[in-house]
Amino acid sequence: MNSIKPKFINVLFSSRLIEVLEFILEEPKTKKEIEKTLKISTSHLAQVLSKMVDMGLVDKRGDIVKILPKGEFILGVNRVAKGYDEFLSRFGNFMNTYILDDIPEWLISRFYELAEIEIAERREDVFSPHPEFFEHLSNSKRIYGYVTVFFKECINFFLRLAEEGREMEIIVNKGVLDKIVENFTEGFGKGIERKNVRFYVSKKDFQVFFYCYRCFLFDILLFKKCFFLTTRKIFFANLGWVIVPNSKSFIKAIKKYAPDKLEEVIK
Known part of the structure; x- marks a missing residue:
């Protein structure tokens, strides 16, 4: 026929x-x-x-x-x-590597609408926290995240959350760590001494991905531009904060999937 x-x-x-x-x-x-x-x-x-x-x-x-x-x-x-x-x-x-069907439909639609999605340079003068960023953090009992961009206005906010007893596991790259230590030496030292805080720094200053096992993302984009995709087991994001309120296996997953990327700063 x-x-x-x-x-x-x-x-x-x-x-x-x-x-x-x-x-x-x-x-x-x-x-x-x-x-x-x-x-x-x-x-x-x-x-x-x-x-x-x-x-x-x-x-x-x-x-x-x-x-x-x-x-x-x-x-x-x-x-x-x-x-x-x-x-x-x-x-x-x-x-050919990832299961793109797992990308949420609402995010797919934004690809086509905006036509601006790109892997962007990590620059704090370009990116700024989403307006709902602090609101969602304030309502979270557990905070798990990775950041490659230093935002001075965020540090005291996170220190206050640590003092309130929020469970926190935070990963930064060396550039962010250096700026935190330089600008918030005393507060940072007190914050990482708390039992509810786990702090990590990446061994490599990588820009594109971090790994998180079976986690869920708040229904917000925390930065103006962010591309991420999922497989059924691993979540990837290219930069910025991703808040995972219910994932207890965050750090374990990173150690499992990318053991060469991290070293624990404070045990």
Whole structure:
């Protein structure tokens, strides 16, 4: 049996047709406006419009060209296809290693909507805590996290949580540790002496991943930009704080999956 070739598939990959549809999306345009703005010849535009009229994508009356609902739908499909293409070009290499089906649907949708997801440099002048960051921490009895960015305003807040008896297991890289010691020597010393606090530093100044076994993330993004993906057993994040209120196996998991990454600073 012969395969059926989708009728509209060529439209999705025709940059000129999509260009015209996008140009007339907000309001009808004259053929002269289309030719001038899109730099398309009169003869070529005539061919393009004839095809689009036959497919029911636009309505052409005299010199005026108007997009039809079917044309708007095609634009929507094209945007989704471009979103998938961008996702594959940026993160496609993960697909053969990790189970991308485990990425929450709401996060997948943000990939396509924002088109800004990227592995970013760890710079404290670029990233700032999410507005709900402190609120969620204040309501947490147990706090487990990893950070590669130093935020001066966070330190006293965490020291207060430690004094209140919150169970805390925190991992930092050496750069963050150095800044904490430099700016909060006395408070830091008292904080790590508490029995409810476990403090770790990574052996390597790695930027991309940390490992956590079977944990759950608050329904918030703690930084303006953050890409993460999950498998059924391991959670990965590229930078910043991730708060895991119910995972008692946080540090054990890191020791299990990445034993060469960490050394315990305070036992």
